[in-house]
Amino acid sequence: MPANEVILTTCPRDCYDACGIAVIKRNGIISRVRGDPNNPVNRGSLCGKCAIAYNGVILDPIQRLKTPLKRVGPKGLGQFQPISWDEAMETIADRLKDIIATTGPEAIVNAHYTGTMSRLAYAFPLRFFNRLGAGEVEPDTICNMAGQVALQYTIGNALDGFDPRTANDAHCIMVWGANPSHSAPHAHNHWLPEAPGKKIVIDPVRHRTAQRADLHLQLFPGSDNALAFSLLHVLREEGMIDEGFIEEHVLGWDEIEPVIRNCPPAWGETATGVPAAKIIEAARIYGSGPSLLWLGQGMQRQPNGGNAIRSCAMLPAATGNFGKPGAGLYYLNMDGGVRGIDDDYVTAPHLRSGEKKSFSHMELAERLEHSTNIQALFCWNINPAASNPEQRRLRNALSREDLFSVVIDLFQTDTADYADILLPAASFLEFDDLVTSYFNLTIAPQVKAQEPIGESLPNQEIFRRLARAMGYEEPELYESDESIIDHLLRGTSYKGGFDGLKQTGTVFITPEPVLQFADLQFPTPSGKIEIASSQAEADGHPRLPQSIADPRPPARRLRLLTPASMWLMNDSFGNDAGIAKQMGTATITLNPQDAAALGLKEGDESEVSNEIGKILLQVRVSEDIPQGVALSPKGRWPKSEHDHANVNVLNPGKKTDMGESTSVHGIEVEVKPVSVVEI
Numbered sequence: 001m002p003a004n005e006v007i008l009t010t011c012p013r014d015c016y017d018a019c020g021i022a023v024i025k026r027n028g029i030i031s032r033v034r035g036d037p038n039n040p041v042n043r044g045s046l047c048g049k050c051a052i053a054y055n056g057v058i059l060d061p062i063q064r065l066k067t068p069l070k071r072v073g074p075k076g077l078g079q080f081q082p083i084s085w086d087e088a089m090e091t092i093a094d095r096l097k098d099i100i101a102t103t104g105p106e107a108i109v110n111a112h113y114t115g116t117m118s119r120l121a122y123a124f125p126l127r128f129f130n131r132l133g134a135g136e137v138e139p140d141t142i143c144n145m146a147g148q149v150a151l152q153y154t155i156g157n158a159l160d161g162f163d164p165r166t167a168n169d170a171h172c173i174m175v176w177g178a179n180p181s182h183s184a185p186h187a188h189n190h191w192l193p194e195a196p197g198k199k200i201v202i203d204p205v206r207h208r209t210a211q212r213a214d215l216h217l218q219l220f221p222g223s224d225n226a227l228a229f230s231l232l233h234v235l236r237e238e239g240m241i242d243e244g245f246i247e248e249h250v251l252g253w254d255e256i257e258p259v260i261r262n263c264p265p266a267w268g269e270t271a272t273g274v275p276a277a278k279i280i281e282a283a284r285i286y287g288s289g290p291s292l293l294w295l296g297q298g299m300q301r302q303p304n305g306g307n308a309i310r311s312c313a314m315l316p317a318a319t320g321n322f323g324k325p326g327a328g329l330y331y332l333n334m335d336g337g338v339r340g341i342d343d344d345y346v347t348a349p350h351l352r353s354g355e356k357k358s359f360s361h362m363e364l365a366e367r368l369e370h371s372t373n374i375q376a377l378f379c380w381n382i383n384p385a386a387s388n389p390e391q392r393r394l395r396n397a398l399s400r401e402d403l404f405s406v407v408i409d410l411f412q413t414d415t416a417d418y419a420d421i422l423l424p425a426a427s428f429l430e431f432d433d434l435v436t437s438y439f440n441l442t443i444a445p446q447v448k449a450q451e452p453i454g455e456s457l458p459n460q461e462i463f464r465r466l467a468r469a470m471g472y473e474e475p476e477l478y479e480s481d482e483s484i485i486d487h488l489l490r491g492t493s494y495k496g497g498f499d500g501l502k503q504t505g506t507v508f509i510t511p512e513p514v515l516q517f518a519d520l521q522f523p524t525p526s527g528k529i530e531i532a533s534s535q536a537e538a539d540g541h542p543r544l545p546q547s548i549a550d551p552r553p554p555a556r557r558l559r560l561l562t563p564a565s566m567w568l569m570n571d572s573f574g575n576d577a578g579i580a581k582q583m584g585t586a587t588i589t590l591n592p593q594d595a596a597a598l599g600l601k602e603g604d605e606s607e608v609s610n611e612i613g614k615i616l617l618q619v620r621v622s623e624d625i626p627q628g629v630a631l632s633p634k635g636r637w638p639k640s641e642h643d644h645a646n647v648n649v650l651n652p653g654k655k656t657d658m659g660e661s662t663s664v665h666g667i668e669v670e671v672k673p674v675s676v677v678e679i
Helices: 048-053 085-102 119-123 125-132 145-154 164-169 185-194 208-212 224-237 243-249 253-261 265-272 276-287 305-319 343-347 361-368 391-398 459-470 481-490 497-504 534-538 577-583 592-597
Strands: 004-010 020-026 029-035 069-071 080-082 108-112 135-138 172-176 198-202 215-217 291-295 328-330 358-360 376-380 404-409 421-424 433-435 442-446 558-561 587-590 605-609 614-621 629-631 668-673
Touching: 029 048, 048 577, 069 085, 085 108, 085 376, 085 404, 085 421, 085 459, 108 125, 108 361, 119 343, 119 433, 119 459, 119 481, 125 343, 125 459, 135 361, 145 305, 164 185, 172 276, 185 208, 198 208, 198 276, 215 276, 224 253, 224 265, 224 276, 224 305, 243 305, 253 305, 265 276, 276 291, 276 305, 291 305, 305 328, 343 481, 358 361, 361 391, 433 481, 442 497, 481 497, 587 592, 592 614
Parallel strands: 004 442, 108 135, 108 376, 135 358, 172 198, 172 291, 198 215, 291 328, 376 404, 404 421, 558 629, 587 614
Antiparallel strands: 004 020, 020 029, 069 080, 069 421, 433 442, 558 668, 587 629, 605 614, 605 668
């Protein structure tokens, strides 16, 4: 082994960028993790959070779990003793077999999400759960399911957005309800500034991406629907509607047009708080196209989030912004098919003999309360005791002595403290995999740079061992990582194999930008964009998008937003000392007028409360937050906080209008100075 070695790999976090990484090894030991200078996305830099955590807690053998653990104390206290892998597998298998024999596999539920998003670690465990016949907590209901359902109704596909490379041909890029400066930092630093078109940001918060924009529309949360209709009114009045495109490719314009006619900019200003002049200016810029519309996942985390996405999706439909360079709509680029990757191959749904039973993350606390519902819970790639709603209720449910809990993680998280068996997972630096960005249309290697710490194992190997302990014989359950990676790559345009990809790093699937809906055939029942959706109507939703806005909170209550933190990846890295230093104390940000009315100033301690919980937060004051709104970033580990709670203690778990997804940005709270809180 050379004294100095550089290994190219890829960040698999829940982030738009999927950055290229250079791992520097000296004498066989990782000395530094930095950005790959030749990567076309991040160009040698890492975001602040990963630059700290990948050189900190991810490599820390003290904080990392190193051996299987068995609970020896009450649930929630995190008291464990080490056991062997054989004992762990035998214990889990015996309990699962007993539950299957007495109740059935549906009493076993797996909860997972995006703790890591490399293809195998993210999805291979589902082969085991398909064979088992287990239930599932529907993953995307904690994040973006409302938008997925809405776009399925409208354009037939939520997972194949525009190719970001087509921005070079766009007159306008409209970013609605996303904050790339926190959640896509390299898109913020490179992609947006280098695109020649005008940038419009629509967001309640004047974040760094909004500050850089040519035009920022600072609407009140929950008024996105009304703003979309008002923009469409201006486009119609100024002759910017593409009548020919609508005639050929849009269903329902004649039904929605009378509603749009009654939504002028003055009405829009009243409904949204955005000045009418800015609504007119934004519509003129977008309408002069070609234009790109980025719909952020944050904007659909509201009570009418599905309707908001349907409303916004009318903009490219009305202006003909599909099927040509510089045009399109982006929500996610998650579909492996556009890259030639067979998603079903990884999960093997054919192994399931019956129908999969699933339910929303918004119901997890309630369903866990009763042994008749769930007798065993697996948590992997997720930390619900930090990220889910109804935190107190959930923790009480996780404390059930008759609930058998298995947690797989790199660290002893809040959720891990409730496990009966806690299994140590390997980090992304410790096994090979594939990474596909959900923004750029790329394929990239995740490359093993060191041996797993202690006895930790990749998710894939853990579930191979568990399948063996269950006595399963299906060969799909034991397929090697190498075989799966080779199979997935064979379907793509890249023909260099994994060895070649390891040397190359990130590759784009085509040399030129892919046109979204190039043939203007939409995978809806009619083959057209369906503004009027019979399927939505059949599912109990309005046939048409609605021109509505949420009511403003009553006096002395504020609309709470809990967006992505600059320093956390959801709740990942919450135990890193360097990250904790950067974050400082948990805060709530208020508009100066609200702070003054509540008797609060910068640095004060406040009690933030609603009908289900309360938390103490330090006050920040900023005009970047509109009046009537409060902001507190998500993702902090409750066990690391002085009051053992994070902002999700305020989340009642109410669902969106579509997809049974989270409406976390619809929460209302009261904020009081601690000095006047009743004791």
